[in-house]
Amino acid sequence: PLRWRLSSRSLAAAGGATMGGSMGSxxxxxxxxxxxxxxxxxxxxEILAEVWSNVRPGGRLxxxxxFEAKGHIAVELLLFATIIFLLTRKSFKPKKEKPxxxxxxxxxxxxxxxxPLVPRLDAASGMFESAAKRTKRQYRYxxxxxxxxxxxxxxVWVQDPNSGRTREMMNLVSTNFLNLATSERIEDACxxxxxxxxxxxxxxxxxxxxxxxxxxxxxxxARFLGTEEAILYSYDISTPASAIPAFCKSGDLIxxxxxxxxxxxxxxxxxxxxxxxxxxxxxxxxxxxxxxxEAEEVKRLGGKQRKKxxxxxxxxxxxxxxxxxxxxxxxxxREIVALKEKYHFRLIVDxxxxxxxxxxxxxxxxxxxxxxxxxxxxxxxSLGHAIGSVGGICAGSRRVCDHQRLxxxxxxxxxxxxxxxxxAALESLNILEExxxxxxxxxxKKKAAxxxxxxxxxxxxxxxxxxxxxxxxxxxxxxxxxVVETEGKSDVVETVRQLEKLCDAAxxxxxxxxxxxxxxxxxxxxxxSIKLAVNASHTDDDLRKAVATLKKVILKxx
Numbered sequence: 001p002l003r004w005r006l007s008s009r010s011l012a013a014a015g016g017a018t019m020g021g022s023m024g025s026x027x028x029x030x031x032x033x034x035x036x037x038x039x040x041x042x043x044x045x046e047i048l049a050e051v052w053s054n055v056r057p058g059g060r061l062x063x064x065x066x067f068e069a070k071g072h073i074a075v076e077l078l079l080f081a082t083i084i085f086l087l088t089r090k091s092f093k094p095k096k097e098k099p100x101x102x103x104x105x106x107x108x109x110x111x112x113x114x115x116p117l118v119p120r121l122d123a124a125s126g127m128f129e130s131a132a133k134r135t136k137r138q139y140r141y142x143x144x145x146x147x148x149x150x151x152x153x154x155x156v157w158v159q160d161p162n163s164g165r166t167r168e169m170m171n172l173v174s175t176n177f178l179n180l181a182t183s184e185r186i187e188d189a190c191x192x193x194x195x196x197x198x199x200x201x202x203x204x205x206x207x208x209x210x211x212x213x214x215x216x217x218x219x220x221x222a223r224f225l226g227t228e229e230a231i232l233y234s235y236d237i238s239t240p241a242s243a244i245p246a247f248c249k250s251g252d253l254i255x256x257x258x259x260x261x262x263x264x265x266x267x268x269x270x271x272x273x274x275x276x277x278x279x280x281x282x283x284x285x286x287x288x289x290x291x292x293x294e295a296e297e298v299k300r301l302g303g304k305q306r307k308k309x310x311x312x313x314x315x316x317x318x319x320x321x322x323x324x325x326x327x328x329x330x331x332x333x334r335e336i337v338a339l340k341e342k343y344h345f346r347l348i349v350d351x352x353x354x355x356x357x358x359x360x361x362x363x364x365x366x367x368x369x370x371x372x373x374x375x376x377x378x379x380x381x382s383l384g385h386a387i388g389s390v391g392g393i394c395a396g397s398r399r400v401c402d403h404q405r406l407x408x409x410x411x412x413x414x415x416x417x418x419x420x421x422x423x424a425a426l427e428s429l430n431i432l433e434e435x436x437x438x439x440x441x442x443x444x445k446k447k448a449a450x451x452x453x454x455x456x457x458x459x460x461x462x463x464x465x466x467x468x469x470x471x472x473x474x475x476x477x478x479x480x481x482x483v484v485e486t487e488g489k490s491d492v493v494e495t496v497r498q499l500e501k502l503c504d505a506a507x508x509x510x511x512x513x514x515x516x517x518x519x520x521x522x523x524x525x526x527x528x529s530i531k532l533a534v535n536a537s538h539t540d541d542d543l544r545k546a547v548a549t550l551k552k553v554i555l556k557x558x
Contacts, residue, residue, distance in 0.1 A: 063526055068122050142500050143518055144498050145507065151410045152176035152388070154537040169512040170546055172532045177357050177444055177477045179537040180388030180428045189427040190420040197419035205232075206405070208414035217422045220429050223391050225363055226373035230395040231404050234417040236382035238410030239392030240267040240350060243380055245397050246407040247400075248273040248317055255345070257281065258320040262522045264319060264350055273317075280327065280526070283335045286318070290343040316345045322354030322365030326516065326524055328478035328531075330358070331471045336375075346377040356386025357477050362432050362441040373417075389425040391417045444536040448477040451543045455479065458551040464558045468529065480516070480549075481530040495528045498557060502530065505553040511546055 040046045041413045045480070053059055095390070100108070148157040148166055152174040180186055193213065203209035214232055222230040233239045244267030248254055252273040260281035268275050278284035293316070318340050320331050333349070340347045351364040359367030364381070366373055373379075381396040392405060404411055431437055452474060456467040459481065468480040483495050499515040506513050516531045518524050534543070 003190055010251045032069065055527070086245075093184070121288060141496070144514075145512075150182055152179075152181040154179060154535045154542070156512060157393075158507065160507065167510070169507065169510050170538075170542055171535065172546060173512055174535070175353070175385040175478070175533045176388055176535060177386040177533065178362075178388065178428075178440055179535050180356075180386070180431065181387070182428075183431070185389060185431065186424045186427045189423045191272060193420035193423035199420070200418045201416040203415060204413060205411055205416045209415070211419050212424070213419050213422040213426065214305045214416060215293075217429075218428050220426060222395055224429055224433065225379060225395050227379065227395040227397070229398045229401040230393050231408070231411065232403040232417060233392040233394070233408070233410050234390075234394035234414050235410060236352065236384050236390070237263045237266070239382070239394060240264045240380050241270055242267070242408040242410035243378065243404060244268060244319070244348065245271040245392045245403050245409070247378070248315065252315040252317070253293065254317050254319055255286070255293070257324075257331075259324050259524070259526060260319060260321060261325045261350070262524070263297050264321070265521075265523055267368055268319070280324075281329060283332055283339070290318075290339060290345070294343055316343075317348055319343045319348045319350075321352070322368075323351075323476055323478065323479070324360060324443070325353055326480075326526060327468055328476050329473040330354075330476055331365060331366070332377075332472075333365050334371060337371060337461075347375070348378045348380065349376045350380045352380070352382035352392075353385055353478055355381040355431065356428075357441070357444060360441070361438050362386065369526040383421075383425050387425050387428045389428065390421045391425065440536060441456075444477055444534070445475040447473045447536060447538055447540070447543060448479075448534045450540060451532075451538075451547065452476070454544060454547040455481070455550065458547050459554060462554055462558055465541065465554060477534040479532040479534070481532060482527045483529065485527055490529065499528060499530060502533065502557045504554055505547060505557060509549045511549045513550075 037047065083277075143161045145161050146159040148159055150156065152171075153176075154171055155169045156174075157166050174181075176182070197211060201209045201211060205214070218230045218232050221232075222228065222484050233242065240263045244254075244264070248271035250266070250272040252271070254268055254271070254273045254275045256268060256275055256277055257280055258277045276289050278289045316481070320336060322331050322333065323329070324331065325516055331349070337347065339345075345504060349365065354364045354368070356362040358365050361367065364379070366376055366379075373395075377396060378400055381393050381395070383389045383391045383393065394401065394408075406412065431440070452467060452469070459465045459467060464484055466482055466484055468482045469476065483499070496515070503513050504514060513530055513532060518527050538546075
């Protein structure tokens with residue numbers, strides 16, 4: 001208002017008289033300033049007018065006054081002195097180690113034995129062995145038979161590598177547990193996707209490789225598992241090999257089950273983290289390792305407990321499988337979740353075999369144990385088993401998935417999943433989410449329990465073999481028929497040869513089976529076994545006939 005502006009001007013004019021002697025004077029004290037503000041604490045307009053008189057052009061606090069008073073010269077001199085100081089400082093040079101003498105160099109060269117590019121082959125035993133570790137050896141397995149036609153069907157046509165003759169056999173090798181890979185609905189979905197998108201994506205996800213079916217599959221997987229988000233990988237074995245190094249770095253700690261698969265081992269190796277192992281499916285062993293880690297943390301802090309909310313010096317993870325590929329038994333997830341919360345660890349679970357086979361609706365081990373999806377921090381899974389497609393997924397919180405879009409090597413650098421395979425996985429989820437989905441999962445569990453029970457009774461009289469697992473593993477569709485190790489007799493070569501003879505004898509009887517095979521780099525140190533996979537489309541008569549055939553060839557071989 002005009003009246004306010006006039007009063008402001010009059011006050012500003014009066015400031016020359018009233019403030020000129022107090023606030024405007026260069027000899028005014030801090031006390032004068034405080035007293036002047038206190039007297040006018042209810043007159044905000046006077047205080048604002050005084051502030052403006054100081055910061056306006058020509059005022060004492062305006063930048064022009066600083067340059068007029070030559071204050072910039074002091075700043076320039078200070079900067080010039082700083083530059084001179086930095087230029088005249090001696091650069092830091094690390095101390096050089098004392099060079100080796102010629103004699104020391106010759107001794108080291110003489111002691112060094114180069115590792116061969118490939119493991120040496122022992123002609124007598126047919127085993128590869130390492131020059132560094134003579135105890136770690138790789139068996140040279142026999143040539144695998146060739147499947148003619150659909151390799152994942154309940155019954156397949158197999159060509160004998162010795163005779164070359166092809167015959168139909170019952171398939172106990174393929175992990176197509178729900179028989180979705182041969183479903184007509186999925187084949188039709190793939191055909192439609194091929195017509196619409198073509199065969200491959202020809203680019204990684206971050207570079208023209210993301211297609212709408214990829215985004216739809218990630219959304220559907222997250223909804224199916226009950227997680228906030230999911231991320232899709234084009235190759236299942238690259239999923240743990242990318243996701244684990246994305247979160248676990250050098251200096252971090254991983255506590256892992258000794259029975260973990262080679263894919264998880266690769267991820268832990270690439271992470272360069274410190275790895276501590278606990279005995280397979282042994283909760284007491286896991287707790288002992290976690291207590292040891294906690295004791296080391298207390299020792300590092302000088303005998304004091306870490307305060308709540310204080311950040312840890314390292315990231316700490318527990319890594320397990322929901323259903324172990326190397327054993328066929330179910331992980332005690334509920335007890336592991338309790339321990340990881342007690343000792344403040346994060347939990348990574350590989351659900352490759354459990355997805356589609358465990359839980360009422362096939363949602364994996366979390367559902368099987370009655371846990372919420374949030375109980376597991378990072379969920380890994382392959383789409384190449386019960387889902388009947390190709391690729392892998394990692395599910396968890398939004399932050400977990402977003403981090404991998406820039407840090408997951410398999411996601412960033414590999415070509416994305418072909419659209420028709422993503423469509424196949426989507427159609428598999430459609431089948432599982434229908435009313436008949438839980439019935440299909442229950443049917444598989446019933447057949448797995450039947451086969452496991454019959455096989456355990458059949459091999460009970462044979463001292464050299466046993467079915468791995470107990471009552472908690474009755475619903476597992478992956479069954480391992482293990483060789484019982486006797487004291488003083490653990491010849492791996494002879495054991496593998498016996499199991500190969502058993503597989504050959506079973507093939508002659510019309511039963512297609514295979515032994516578990518391990519690469520030279522695999523840390524698995526368990527017992528040799530025959531790996532048997534139950535299909536939901538196997539009839540009860542098929543399973544009884546398979547058990548009878550196995551019993552017959554076992555009694556002949558062992």
